[in-house]
Amino acid sequence: MPGSNAIRMPRQKRSIEKKERILSAAYALFCEKGYYRTSTPEIAERAQVSTGCLYSYFTDKHMIFMELLGRCQQEFGTLTNMFQKKLQHSFIDFQEYFRSYFVQMIDIHIKYKNFFLEMTALYHSDAEIQFHLDQNKEQIQDTLLRLMRQSTDLFHVHDIEAAAIVLYEMIDAFIDRVAFYENKIDQERIIKEGLRAVYRYLDIAD
Amino acid sequence: MPGSNAIRMPRQKRSIEKKERILSAAYALFCEKGYYRTSTPEIAERAQVSTGCLYSYFTDKHMIFMELLGRCQQEFGTLTNMFQKKLQHSFIDFQEYFRSYFVQMIDIHIKYKNFFLEMTALYHSDAEIQFHLDQNKEQIQDTLLRLMRQSTDLFHVHDIEAAAIVLYEMIDAFIDRVAFYENKIDQERIIKEGLRAVYRYLDIAD
Amino acid sequence: MPGSNAIRMPRQKRSIEKKERILSAAYALFCEKGYYRTSTPEIAERAQVSTGCLYSYFTDKHMIFMELLGRCQQEFGTLTNMFQKKLQHSFIDFQEYFRSYFVQMIDIHIKYKNFFLEMTALYHSDAEIQFHLDQNKEQIQDTLLRLMRQSTDLFHVHDIEAAAIVLYEMIDAFIDRVAFYENKIDQERIIKEGLRAVYRYLDIAD
Amino acid sequence: MPGSNAIRMPRQKRSIEKKERILSAAYALFCEKGYYRTSTPEIAERAQVSTGCLYSYFTDKHMIFMELLGRCQQEFGTLTNMFQKKLQHSFIDFQEYFRSYFVQMIDIHIKYKNFFLEMTALYHSDAEIQFHLDQNKEQIQDTLLRLMRQSTDLFHVHDIEAAAIVLYEMIDAFIDRVAFYENKIDQERIIKEGLRAVYRYLDIAD
């Protein structure tokens, strides 16, 4: 009987709802207790669904995580795309551009904070997660690369590919620091100083 | 209840060897498969030691990890101290200073690559690990803070505390990128560009 | 952490049967080998049930024991209550009353003999068991106390509270002796003599 | 090599001391934590002796317990013998005799309280312990039997063998109650009332 073990793609409203409930429950539990400390029956129970039902929508625990990761990625993707599109405008206030990126990224990082940390925790031991997160990274880097290519007159960097990487890592590190770390000084000061570092590096007056 | 539950402190050569064997085996397995996927009997087997023996040197799996972390920290501490001491010299070539720090840090990060990633993975869910790694972070930041304070004439930053954080995060991010990531371009180019970002930020001619 | 760790309350016939099977198996093994010498997988195996299944009905071995103890208590409670109610009759033949109590108690003690001994064995080291058995003891003593209070004209004792205790201990000791000990003389002789001791103590003609 | 596994009978002072230390340590631990919760390495450590050394004096944990039981028995034996001898006096004040027996037995029971309870706990599952304790019981019963036989004029009982048993169980129960139970009323009242029960049973004026 081929297909009998197949994972169902819910089409009916009630089914979709159930799947959503499972994902929400899993998300909450992964954030609260971490992936390894969360059991599948526990997810099912929180979702008010039977264990068996859970396994008819997902092959295993890992798949649930991956689906959540996918959704998280999507939201990031949307943001990234938005900033990609902004680059098409003929005139860009880069100071404004970077600050806006910063602030919005910090917001979304805070929103997904615990799930993000869980993703980081699994990154090392899970090739699939690695692949997804790396893809994300490369996408943003590419945007930065394009940005620098189209404004070579403004940004004075010698090695443009390396610069895209360096820029990406700087920004990412600052965002993480503000969003995830219990900082001793006010966050705004770190944001300001981080932006200043970016401006100086790109040789934009600050 | 003291006594028989006490952990053995090996004094004889053979015992020390055994403890070392356990730590090596655990280190290898944690790196290969991650902490959660590694079981204590597995560690014992790889170390060619009985389970019971393992439990006479360590209270539990966590303690083994913490001991490895301690050793790793020590090596980092030595390096950090070295760079702290260098600051006492009346004249410092900062370009040389940062490059040297970079390169040596990258080396040690590569050496401990997988274990480092595992540490990061557990950081989120383990307060003790968090404490240790955070302490490390703060120590290096303090060094940077001191460095900037003693050379205010050289480095032109407004908010010196924020700058120390920003500088730390930049450097750390670049190191991680070079040491841990499968980069598409040559690592030397990233190092150079990373240093350039630092120099520009600190307003040292490059 | 509520939920998935919760203990299953069997409602369906098959489930109830399974729980019963586990309890029977545990009862048999505790009687045969004692609590400490009986392992949970052993109970599961004898019950023809998986270890996991056992742990879905009971949090641990101790809970299994306590449930058995509860059932045992209940049966004793029923008997005790019966004798408590008999006291409400206006006229009681105390010789008959005590003999009947004796004989029925001996029967129930013999029925639960090994389990009883195991309970005694654990009494010392388990506060919960202690509490339950002590409660039982006090209940019976109270009955005896009431009995003596309502018949002060019949029973000539000075210190009525102490007398209730002494009477309880006598009866209990005789019951245990007959039910649990490999006696060299006929049990009926011990019963008779024990009752005689009770009658004489209470100053009822024998 | 026959005898090489044999258990050593210590003759030298230092050896005897060591064995004593082991027994003391074991006694303390059995009383504190119970037999099953006490481990042999723990005993050895408390005795300031190596595990191996412990096993050269005792074949196993059980043997240690049995030796302690033996010593405990001896002390009880001494007391029992004393009371046996008292019976040889031509004139005995039985009221005094029983009270004295009571009080001294209670003292020794309190002294060995925890060990006694531990013995009771193991009685059920250990034939050897059973044998020893039963032997004790029978010995005291025999004394009582002799006592009753030699004073048939004083004590008016019909079935003298049954009476010895009944008397023994009464006394034993009262002693246990006073020595081991957290009584709500003053102990002296229980002792008095217990003795009164004995006197009335034996038809000695009280």
Add this chain to the structure above:
DNA sequence: AATGAATGAGAGTTCATTCAT
């Protein structure tokens, strides 16, 4: 489609006992 009871391999850990030194 859905249920949830059942599975059982495997986790972490303990400890009575042995034996090389």
Add this chain to the structure above:
DNA sequence: GATGAATGAACTCTCATTCAT
């Protein structure tokens, strides 16, 4: 004689997954 490190079977308990209903 003495040591105490080492053993490894056995323990209690968990949980991702299955499958009869």
